[in-house]
Amino acid sequence: MRTLSSELTKHIGEKVVVKGWLHKKRLLGGLTFLNIRDRGGLVQLVVKDKDEVEKLRGLQLGTVLSVTGTVVAEPRAPGGAELHDAALEVLMPVEAESPIEIDKPISHKPENLDTLFDYRPIGLRNLQEGKIFKIRSELLRYIREFLYKNEFVEINTPKLVAGAAEGGAEVFKLDYFGKEATLAQSPQLYKQMMVGVFERVFEIAPAFRAELSATTRHVSEVTMLDVEMGFIDGHEDIMNFLQDLVYNTLTRVYAEHGDDLKSLQAPELVLKPEFPHYTMATIHEMFTKETGKDTSKEIDLTPEEEKWICAYAKKHDGCEAVFATGLPESKMKFYHMKGENGTARSADLLFRGIEISTVPQREHRPDVLIAQMKAAGVDPEASGFAAYVSAFKHGLPAHGGFGFGIDRLTEKTIGLANVKEAILFPRDINRLAP
Amino acid sequence: MRTLSSELTKHIGEKVVVKGWLHKKRLLGGLTFLNIRDRGGLVQLVVKDKDEVEKLRGLQLGTVLSVTGTVVAEPRAPGGAELHDAALEVLMPVEAESPIEIDKPISHKPENLDTLFDYRPIGLRNLQEGKIFKIRSELLRYIREFLYKNEFVEINTPKLVAGAAEGGAEVFKLDYFGKEATLAQSPQLYKQMMVGVFERVFEIAPAFRAELSATTRHVSEVTMLDVEMGFIDGHEDIMNFLQDLVYNTLTRVYAEHGDDLKSLQAPELVLKPEFPHYTMATIHEMFTKETGKDTSKEIDLTPEEEKWICAYAKKHDGCEAVFATGLPESKMKFYHMKGENGTARSADLLFRGIEISTVPQREHRPDVLIAQMKAAGVDPEASGFAAYVSAFKHGLPAHGGFGFGIDRLTEKTIGLANVKEAILFPRDINRLAP
Numbered sequence: 001m002r003t004l005s006s007e008l009t010k011h012i013g014e015k016v017v018v019k020g021w022l023h024k025k026r027l028l029g030g031l032t033f034l035n036i037r038d039r040g041g042l043v044q045l046v047v048k049d050k051d052e053v054e055k056l057r058g059l060q061l062g063t064v065l066s067v068t069g070t071v072v073a074e075p076r077a078p079g080g081a082e083l084h085d086a087a088l089e090v091l092m093p094v095e096a097e098s099p100i101e102i103d104k105p106i107s108h109k110p111e112n113l114d115t116l117f118d119y120r121p122i123g124l125r126n127l128q129e130g131k132i133f134k135i136r137s138e139l140l141r142y143i144r145e146f147l148y149k150n151e152f153v154e155i156n157t158p159k160l161v162a163g164a165a166e167g168g169a170e171v172f173k174l175d176y177f178g179k180e181a182t183l184a185q186s187p188q189l190y191k192q193m194m195v196g197v198f199e200r201v202f203e204i205a206p207a208f209r210a211e212l213s214a215t216t217r218h219v220s221e222v223t224m225l226d227v228e229m230g231f232i233d234g235h236e237d238i239m240n241f242l243q244d245l246v247y248n249t250l251t252r253v254y255a256e257h258g259d260d261l262k263s264l265q266a267p268e269l270v271l272k273p274e275f276p277h278y279t280m281a282t283i284h285e286m287f288t289k290e291t292g293k294d295t296s297k298e299i300d301l302t303p304e305e306e307k308w309i310c311a312y313a314k315k316h317d318g319c320e321a322v323f324a325t326g327l328p329e330s331k332m333k334f335y336h337m338k339g340e341n342g343t344a345r346s347a348d349l350l351f352r353g354i355e356i357s358t359v360p361q362r363e364h365r366p367d368v369l370i371a372q373m374k375a376a377g378v379d380p381e382a383s384g385f386a387a388y389v390s391a392f393k394h395g396l397p398a399h400g401g402f403g404f405g406i407d408r409l410t411e412k413t414i415g416l417a418n419v420k421e422a423i424l425f426p427r428d429i430n431r432l433a434p
Numbered sequence: 435m436r437t438l439s440s441e442l443t444k445h446i447g448e449k450v451v452v453k454g455w456l457h458k459k460r461l462l463g464g465l466t467f468l469n470i471r472d473r474g475g476l477v478q479l480v481v482k483d484k485d486e487v488e489k490l491r492g493l494q495l496g497t498v499l500s501v502t503g504t505v506v507a508e509p510r511a512p513g514g515a516e517l518h519d520a521a522l523e524v525l526m527p528v529e530a531e532s533p534i535e536i537d538k539p540i541s542h543k544p545e546n547l548d549t550l551f552d553y554r555p556i557g558l559r560n561l562q563e564g565k566i567f568k569i570r571s572e573l574l575r576y577i578r579e580f581l582y583k584n585e586f587v588e589i590n591t592p593k594l595v596a597g598a599a600e601g602g603a604e605v606f607k608l609d610y611f612g613k614e615a616t617l618a619q620s621p622q623l624y625k626q627m628m629v630g631v632f633e634r635v636f637e638i639a640p641a642f643r644a645e646l647s648a649t650t651r652h653v654s655e656v657t658m659l660d661v662e663m664g665f666i667d668g669h670e671d672i673m674n675f676l677q678d679l680v681y682n683t684l685t686r687v688y689a690e691h692g693d694d695l696k697s698l699q700a701p702e703l704v705l706k707p708e709f710p711h712y713t714m715a716t717i718h719e720m721f722t723k724e725t726g727k728d729t730s731k732e733i734d735l736t737p738e739e740e741k742w743i744c745a746y747a748k749k750h751d752g753c754e755a756v757f758a759t760g761l762p763e764s765k766m767k768f769y770h771m772k773g774e775n776g777t778a779r780s781a782d783l784l785f786r787g788i789e790i791s792t793v794p795q796r797e798h799r800p801d802v803l804i805a806q807m808k809a810a811g812v813d814p815e816a817s818g819f820a821a822y823v824s825a826f827k828h829g830l831p832a833h834g835g836f837g838f839g840i841d842r843l844t845e846k847t848i849g850l851a852n853v854k855e856a857i858l859f860p861r862d863i864n865r866l867a868p
Contacts, residue, residue, distance in 0.1 A: 002665065038633065060829075096824075098828060122824070124628075130632065136588075155571070157858060160655050174608035194555065194558075196556075197558040210611070223590045364526060390556070397498045398526075424589055424624070424628075432594065432596045433595070433596040433817045433820070434627075
């Protein structure tokens, strides 16, 4: 029977078997201290026996070990207990020296990121690095649980599609048995069609964009949450739903993983259940007044304004998530619904200095939709769009939804500098492996 | 405030607003009966008022309606109540006639499948059809909950990869900024590398295979569950874990959705917590004896044997899931571990007549792994494999795992004839849309 590091204090005085990786070795006052890593954390061993110490000589970090020893309470040890009289058995020897010092903080400086990603499977053995992806896994769980509670049906839509949903240029193309296929940039069309069936649907899946830019923001494969819901009264319903989802998810991850977030130097969470709303025009006006830089002609918020309004709302409203409303029509996609006075029925959600999601109502009237498609240069009768248009002709209620990147959410939750740090094996213009 | 069909009986005697799609109309003894579909099911309306009946004339099925009426208990109505004195408001008119009769059973005969898939978003409005995908969504939820409970970390691995993991020919290739990329056939290499970090990982994601065959079994995009776990004593640990996962998931879906499964004519579930084991050789022998067809020379179970052993186990062991053990070495992939006497450390799980998963231990000794890669014609130093091999050189414990198709599991749970019926928008050699 194997005992996990996390269960050690339940076995004080008992002889147990621990299995894991050699994580750290040090000599102190004639004793050898070892840390063994398992999925629960670290176990500290104290080795006195000369034969056992001899075995340790030359053992590389990463060596897979089984250790038998007696559990002794020790407040200074990780987890509050350590193993004495430890007898070691090597389960899997390691000859290669670790390319990364896994027991020391790993640099995330821009110049070190390539090394970080090249040695991902080794670097993640560093406990701090691993936490990033445990938190990511938890974010996914919390989001799904919130959606299930709200009667959403999970769907899986195809990633091999006949046309580009958003009509964009940045699509990956491939030969599909002699036809041209593209990799889905989003499940947009599919999730809207499914509103006619289940009213409320979601999907968490990869999405692909052939991003030519090599920046901290551009990756060619992301993990997207996509949500769509029918029978709304306006895009405010969607805004409120997204607000509740984000509030629930973030407060929960801070409540349940506060220590890990703190150790990762994540900023404190400053959030209220109701996020403040500012119109785009107001933000331009306030920003211009404050900084002297005139942004009144901008269609969108500038990156600087995104940062500014989040900081402003954090300070003045006690909430670092904020909605920008009154988005201009010119920001619309063909499947969005127009609002009044040149606005779209839509809003942007900003969090910690960046837009994380857009929450539009969709255009559900088939005649208006078809006109908007044509105006956007999208052929409503093309094979990638025929079923989409047909779903509207057979009755879709007022609906809306949103999508956001799980990578981006993880990055912003933890306070990482680059979205790629929140992706296990990031893909960009220069990186296709590992 | 909208009331859902599922909540109607809580509001007997009250005036409520129901919103949904016109699902069915019929005249009976001077009264008009309407069914309105919402995400919870159906609401029956009784319309007497002449003006209201007049409004109904010409309304197509699928019309989106808001209905105000008084809730009256009526045991014969769906959900046990109906709306009287209903006043209708058309939220979204529909002009097009439905291409599918959504209130009648929809044929799943092979010759009708193309129509079924072409009109998926409409056909799924049939309540029976929709249940298939609600059950699928629930299967996903149960599987994840079981994995979380067992301390698995969810991972998202890239679908754009540099090489084909299994070295196979059936891969989709695409241009990736001037390099050749392939679409991942499975997260095999990535999940194994992650064992070195989290010990236990899973992913549910699309996987791609350029299947040239046009059969009921071949699709080019599937949704795969992939599981990998470290510190096992042998492949029996993996078998037991898969057994528990499948037992838990299936008994739960039958317990919580028994009525839906029954209405879909799903077979009764015959399962025991411990699935019977038969060696491949024994199955060949028993089958040959029973049928007179000599299969002793077969490397694998024949499709006929798969059906036969499941029927046999159902009858003799009271369990329609069964493990075939003692798989021959020749069935091994390069990352599997050899067993004794020409066998692999692996087993197949069969359920309802078909193999749904293979549960091998992996080869975790880097020297043996590299030899097996070379023997399989896979270059351990190719860019798609370098990080994989490196993870072994830095210490991976004994581990194993499995993958199975969520599509296949849904198909077999419900008792559908074709895996495509369990996929929202199936993709095969002839089908890339909708």
